[in-house]
Amino acid sequence: MVPEPPRTLRQRKQDTLARLENDLDAWVASADRDGNAYLVPLSFLWDGAAFTFATAESSPTGRNLRSSGRARLSVGPTRDVVLVDGTVETFSRETVPADLADAFAAKLWDARVGTTRYAYFRVTPRRTQAWREENELAGRDLMRDGRWLV
Incomplete structure (x- = not known):
């Protein structure tokens, strides 16, 4: 199978933002x-x-x-992956900003209710990479030090 030609950085950023806006789940790695x-x-x-x-x-x-303040995220399938390294801000049920908890509840579920105590974790990207095939590995960095490259 011959891969499609590599996308430009601008197109990869557009595709990445579309994935982040529309996908619901990510793999979250911590240590x-x-x-x-x-x-x-x-x-x-x-x-x-x-x-x-x-x-x-x-x-x-x-x-x-909570203890490390760092996370690595993976969004999308293996052949259209977005990897994000970010810093973490933690909120308890009592300290989460109401607008953030309301937006989370509107899209997903309300973590403020029930007997299990949930915390909210806001991950701000510091590095973002995206690629589909080997031919996009060379230009996979879209963000470094929290700044988009395109």
Whole structure:
């Protein structure tokens, strides 16, 4: 199978933003203080600047994100992947901004209700990469140090 020609950086950014606006789930990688990795799928809200996730405060992911302040995300299938490295801001049920929790609830579910205590995690991208095939590996960086390259 012959791959399609590589996309321009501008087209990759457009495709990436469309994926972030329309997809619902991402793989979220985190690690504990000893470097033990943990990977879990979570639904997300993309607001144009950052991702918001909610997971149980006591879960391994919740503990790892809170303590390390970093996450790696993967959105999309293997042959059209978006990888994001970002910094994490944590909110409890009591401290989450109402507009953020309301937007998350409108798109996904309301993590403020129920007996399980959920925390919200806002991940701001610092590095973003996107590629489909080997011919796009050379230009896979779309964002570095929190700034879009195109």
